[in-house]
Amino acid sequence: MLEVRDLNAFYGDAHILHNVALQVEAGQRVALLGRNGAGKSTFLKSVMNAGPGVNGSVRFEGKNLGNLPSYQRARLGIALVPEDRQIIPHLSVLENIAMAGHARSGRPALTPGQIAEHFSMLEPLVKRYGGQLSGGQQQLLAIARAFAGAPKLLFLDEPTEGLAPIIVQGMVDEILDICANNGTALLLCEQNIWFSRACTDYVYIIDTGKLVFHGDWRAFDANPEITQRYLSV
Numbered sequence: 001m002l003e004v005r006d007l008n009a010f011y012g013d014a015h016i017l018h019n020v021a022l023q024v025e026a027g028q029r030v031a032l033l034g035r036n037g038a039g040k041s042t043f044l045k046s047v048m049n050a051g052p053g054v055n056g057s058v059r060f061e062g063k064n065l066g067n068l069p070s071y072q073r074a075r076l077g078i079a080l081v082p083e084d085r086q087i088i089p090h091l092s093v094l095e096n097i098a099m100a101g102h103a104r105s106g107r108p109a110l111t112p113g114q115i116a117e118h119f120s121m122l123e124p125l126v127k128r129y130g131g132q133l134s135g136g137q138q139q140l141l142a143i144a145r146a147f148a149g150a151p152k153l154l155f156l157d158e159p160t161e162g163l164a165p166i167i168v169q170g171m172v173d174e175i176l177d178i179c180a181n182n183g184t185a186l187l188l189c190e191q192n193i194w195f196s197r198a199c200t201d202y203v204y205i206i207d208t209g210k211l212v213f214h215g216d217w218r219a220f221d222a223n224p225e226i227t228q229r230y231l232s233v
């Protein structure tokens with residue numbers, strides 16, 4: 001579904017990503033782990049054509065995306081939930097979800113009400129303003145909003161950052177359920193290994209802009225030095 005080859009990314013003269021190759025199959029759930037500054041967000045932004053200068057090949061459902069602008073990538077069915085969530089504070093929960101409808105992929109989409117129903121922590125809050133939500137509630141709203149476009153592939157950028165463990169635990173089921181119900185593939189950028197393991201089947205590790213490991217969680221566990229070398233702080 002998503003096939004990235006030889007991806008290099010730059011901010012001005014700074015060469016951030018080096019020959020990255022990563023693949024996500026339809027319906028697959030994949031984690032991209034790495035320390036602060038390893039290049040996870042840059043990778044997502046590069047695939048969305050939303051910031052860094054990029055060369056290399058990004059193919060989605062067999063099509064080379066070339067210079068296609070971000071909004072057209074969204075309409076092909078790729079949704080990015082950015083690290084800073086970008087909730088609109090003066091719109092209600094339902095209005096925030098409805099706002100993302102313009103990114104529709106062309107697949108049958110759930111209504112904002114149906115999307116909110118999937119997220120038990122959000123459902124009682126549908127009329128509340130975005131700016132009145134807690135950090136965890138805002139994160140769930142950002143994920144819920146991504147589903148307004150009926151994405152085929154969802155990018156989540158460090159969704160657990162700054163959230164209490166109890167909220168993070170609840171998010172696992174909400175994310176797995178809505179992805180399964182909608183046949184949505186997931187690429188999760190994280191530092192939280194527990195959460196990544198609970199949400200995905202396959203893992204890539206990035207360190208200073210280079211991929212240094214990929215495999216399933218069994219292969220990850222068979223190489224404990226990986227955690228020590230690339231993920232411990």
Ligand SMILES: Nc1ncnc2c1ncn2[C@@H]1O[C@H](COP(=O)(O)OP(=O)(O)OP(=O)(O)O)[C@@H](O)[C@H]1O
Pocket residue numbers: 011014016034035036037038039040041042043083158
């Ligand atoms: N707009 C920018 N201009 C210049 N350099 C940038 C910019 N954004 C990120 N960088 C640099 O690119 C490198 C990768 O950053 P990136 O945000 O992709 O890492 P990350 O793995 O997502 O980290 P974090 O977990 O802290 O969000 C870092 O060295 C960072 O300082």
